[in-house]
Amino acid sequence: MFSLEITKDYQELSEKAAELVAKQLKKKANSVLGLATGSTPLGCYEQLVKLYKAGELDFSEVHSVNLDEYRGLAAEDKNSYRHFMDENLFSKINIVKEHTHVPDGMEENREKACKDYDAKILSVGEIDLQILGLGLDGHIGFNEPADSFSKGTNCVRLTDETIESNQRFFQSKEEVPQEAYTMGIGSIFSAKKILLLVSGKAKAEILEKALRGPVTPRVPASILQFHRDLTVLADEEAASALS
Ligand code: GLP
DSSP, X not given: OOEEEEESSHHHHHHXXXXXXXXXXXXXXXXXXXXXXXXXXXXXXXXXXXXXXXTOOOOTTOEEEESEEETTOOTTSTTSHHHHHHHHXXXXXXXXXXXXXOOOTTOOOHHHHHHHHHHHHHHHOSXXXXXXXXXXXXXXXXXXXXXSOOOSOEEEEOOHHHHHHHGGGSSSGGGSOSEEEEXXXXXXXXXXXXXXXEOSGGGHHHHHHHHHSOOOTTSGGGGGXXXXXXXXXXETTTTTTOO
């Protein structure tokens, strides 16, 4: 069972998402937030910055773990997810930089990068609220369709569909890294609460599959149907294929 809330548009979705994060932080000031990148959570982050600037939110005790990072991109690279988070959220609120964690894209040794990030995730404690976007092929984090659900952090080869879809942030398709480090489905699933944000017509079909279809690693987000505390916020366009 999950709760599904359909909003009229992206703006309302972003406001509602920020309200849920704010509620979490008011309940527990030292919450661990699981954070996502991509265009979908951007509006929510903007709202959080607004609430912070209005004196309504305090991030000083918050710890965060991000879902993923491109392998081979440095923190300073404008396409890295570390840079995305710094630019769009961390630099605009009073979170302590040392409390924010993103996999190290510059660690070439895949095994070490994954082990280190799992250790980081363990060190911050249970994730209180995990924000997720949804990939066009049903991926969460960068966990692409596979034969089994991943447990811990893993290094994935991005699918062509994902590379093409993420190309919009880069100059050319060739520039998009082919691999990424991502938190595993097991770690994502361990979060106490999950908030899945989905916007736009292009996501309607995959959202329907994820929420109503069989639970299968071929649609990684479908595992969320089993989660105890999942809230799905979808705008009308994204929800248009749900009966
Ligand atoms: C990327 C990220 C995902 C994100 C997805 C969807 O692949 N790794 O975490 O959910 O894109 O992105 P968007 O929100 O831009 O559609």
